[in-house]
Amino acid sequence: MKIVVTVKLVPDTTAEKRIDPATKRLVRTGVETVLNPFDEYAIEAALQLKDKLGAGATVTIVTLAPESGKEIVRKALAMGADDAVLVSDAQAEGTDVWGTAYALAHAIENHGFDLVICGTQSTDATTGEVPGALAEYLGVPGITYARKLEVEGTTVKAERETDNGYARVSAELPLLVSVTKSIAEPRYPSLKGIMGAKKKTIAVQSLAEAGVDAPVGTQGARTELLTTVVPPARGKGEIFEAADAVAGAQKILEFLRERKLV
Amino acid sequence: MRSPAPRKSSNSFVRESSFNVKNVIVFIEHTGGQPRRVSLEIASKAKEIAAALGGSVHAVVLGKGAGGAAEQLKAYPVDAIHVSEDPDIDAFLVDPAVDYLEAAAKAVGPSLVLVPFTMIGRDLGSRLAARLGAGQTADVTDVTVEGGRVACASPKLGGTIVTTCAFQGDYGIAAIRPNSFKATPAAGAGAVATLEKPAGKTYRIKVEEEIVEAAGELGVEEASTVVSGGRGVNGPEPFKTILKDLADALGGSVGASRAAVDAGWISHSHQVGQTGKTISPNLYIAVGISGAIQHKVGMRTASTIVAINKDATVPIGEFADLLVVGDLFEIVPELTKQIRANAAVHA
Numbered sequence A: 001m002k003i004v005v006t007v008k009l010v011p012d013t014t015a016e017k018r019i020d021p022a023t024k025r026l027v028r029t030g031v032e033t034v035l036n037p038f039d040e041y042a043i044e045a046a047l048q049l050k051d052k053l054g055a056g057a058t059v060t061i062v063t064l065a066p067e068s069g070k071e072i073v074r075k076a077l078a079m080g081a082d083d084a085v086l087v088s089d090a091q092a093e094g095t096d097v098w099g100t101a102y103a104l105a106h107a108i109e110n111h112g113f114d115l116v117i118c119g120t121q122s123t124d125a126t127t128g129e130v131p132g133a134l135a136e137y138l139g140v141p142g143i144t145y146a147r148k149l150e151v152e153g154t155t156v157k158a159e160r161e162t163d164n165g166y167a168r169v170s171a172e173l174p175l176l177v178s179v180t181k182s183i184a185e186p187r188y189p190s191l192k193g194i195m196g197a198k199k200k201t202i203a204v205q206s207l208a209e210a211g212v213d214a215p216v217g218t219q220g221a222r223t224e225l226l227t228t229v230v231p232p233a234r235g236k237g238e239i240f241e242a243a244d245a246v247a248g249a250q251k252i253l254e255f256l257r258e259r260k261l262v
Numbered sequence B: 001m002r003s004p005a006p007r008k009s010s011n012s013f014v015r016e017s018s019f020n021v022k023n024v025i026v027f028i029e030h031t032g033g034q035p036r037r038v039s040l041e042i043a044s045k046a047k048e049i050a051a052a053l054g055g056s057v058h059a060v061v062l063g064k065g066a067g068g069a070a071e072q073l074k075a076y077p078v079d080a081i082h083v084s085e086d087p088d089i090d091a092f093l094v095d096p097a098v099d100y101l102e103a104a105a106k107a108v109g110p111s112l113v114l115v116p117f118t119m120i121g122r123d124l125g126s127r128l129a130a131r132l133g134a135g136q137t138a139d140v141t142d143v144t145v146e147g148g149r150v151a152c153a154s155p156k157l158g159g160t161i162v163t164t165c166a167f168q169g170d171y172g173i174a175a176i177r178p179n180s181f182k183a184t185p186a187a188g189a190g191a192v193a194t195l196e197k198p199a200g201k202t203y204r205i206k207v208e209e210e211i212v213e214a215a216g217e218l219g220v221e222e223a224s225t226v227v228s229g230g231r232g233v234n235g236p237e238p239f240k241t242i243l244k245d246l247a248d249a250l251g252g253s254v255g256a257s258r259a260a261v262d263a264g265w266i267s268h269s270h271q272v273g274q275t276g277k278t279i280s281p282n283l284y285i286a287v288g289i290s291g292a293i294q295h296k297v298g299m300r301t302a303s304t305i306v307a308i309n310k311d312a313t314v315p316i317g318e319f320a321d322l323l324v325v326g327d328l329f330e331i332v333p334e335l336t337k338q339i340r341a342n343a344a345v346h347a
Helices: A037-053 A067-079 A097-111 A130-138 A191-197 A245-258 B037-053 B066-073 B095-108 B119-132 B242-249 B258-262 B293-299 B328-346
Strands: A002-007 A009-011 A033-035 A058-064 A083-087 A115-119 A142-152 A155-162 A165-172 A175-179 A202-205 A223-229 A238-241 B023-028 B057-062 B080-084 B111-116 B135-140 B142-146 B149-156 B161-167 B171-176 B191-194 B206-212 B225-229 B253-256 B283-287 B304-309 B322-325
Touching: A002 A037, A002 A067, A002 A097, A009 A067, A033 A037, A033 A067, A037 A058, A037 A067, A037 A115, A037 A142, A037 A175, A058 A067, A058 A097, A067 A083, A067 A191, A067 A202, A083 A097, A097 A130, A097 B119, A097 B135, A115 A130, A130 A142, A130 A175, A130 B119, A142 A165, A142 B119, A155 A175, A223 B135, A245 B304, A245 B322, A245 B328, B023 B037, B023 B095, B023 B119, B037 B057, B037 B111, B037 B142, B037 B171, B057 B066, B057 B095, B066 B080, B080 B095, B095 B111, B095 B119, B111 B119, B119 B135, B119 B171, B135 B161, B225 B242, B242 B253, B242 B328, B253 B258, B283 B293, B304 B328
Parallel strands: A002 A058, A002 A115, A058 A083, A083 A202, A115 A175, A142 A175, A238 B322, B023 B057, B023 B111, B057 B080, B080 B191, B111 B171, B135 B171, B225 B253, B225 B283, B283 B304, B304 B322
Antiparallel strands: A009 A033, A142 A155, A155 A165, A165 B206, A223 B161, B135 B149, B142 B149, B149 B161
């Protein structure tokens, strides 16, 4: 069974962010870049399936990123994925949800797949809209927000988180699933894994090599970025040392009344 | 083992030079016939946008109870309400709803489609956008119209930047963050029509069973007040007792930090922060939460932040409007008591 995991490289949450005034986009060079934390759950879910299914199951990482992201992708290989496809192209710069999903769909289709696993969203753009769009472009059913995943033959059974509980759903392969953090705690790469990853293949492809037949960067984007602004930081408020519970509660109640919140 | 993926017709790749729409379509999410508040917020905002564009507002309500939800929707400024109670919509995940929404969008013609930025809204919006080859903006906290141009503002990177985007093409999909707009009842034509079942469709994800664990509770992303607990609450119990009581007294919902969720004290659907939900409530009360960056990115856009912590030097003190330093196990129940007493006096 061919399992594909999509990953995104994102700026570290704690890194200092800067906007390029010319492109109005985030400056990504010189900013510490990491695997999107949500995608680590997707990798773990794929590796657990591979562990269960045994020989014949492969896990391939697919990403759209600059070639400089190669060593970050290698972390996924160190965790245990078999190989990776890195679609890297200057023409992909400025891509939006539509372009990203469209390009990934072609790269995945080129590679072949039975099951695609995605993280719920990225920590930078936080749209959470790539998995759904990707399922549409691949022409397969998409189960989002899975917290439990089982494959029996060609049937996938999942528990899908809902706003007030969960649903048990089932579908046939080929299929796309996006997983939440409840699926499993991502493993740390072992020393053996890290050493082994050095020998694994990361195929770098241009958009054309990945089979993408339409412009997907700024040129093809269906949205146009007008402005990027840095909102004013939240200022430091009042710190009140409560002598006892009554004084602490009174302070909060007064504060809420001033702001007409009670 | 798989048939080739359907390709969009080649004309969907021709890039339009503009986005000239007049009408606004709103997807109304509801729970068994009760429209979610975010749906009413969006319907109210849609009227304002449509008025600026010179068009009308079309609402789409799907699934069991849609007729009832449509009746309630009549109190809001929508011009037409498209309804279907086709049992397939609830029996299968997402695909039937996308088909209905796509049919409605095509019937209305080029338009701005507003969906809530919720689990369901994101799913539907992303698929609809792919079908229509449309641009999409997510986690939108403001929509403006200037000179016929629609612009959507969305906080990115945990709210450290705000981007504003316009659309290209015939359709644009915007997923709106709950609590971004006010739900304002107003008269509308509200004509209800039943959507025809899209022909020749097969649905592939069967919903075997729905398990409701928190009936009647508003999700943290939709609640106007959220009372969250972190590592400092020391166990699962306070989430069901003192935090729940305070949330109830304020008409809010209970949230949690990653530490509390990872410890298994409360389910992931309550988690606020980087690997949980990003929310903008009116009031956020952080109880026993230090306020690390991973938590801050999920709640920094709350209008008011109050923290209760035993430590005066926690990071949350740097951005909370008020940090009360003391024993949360004593202050929280006392606060609930005082809020209830205050409400009784002012009732």
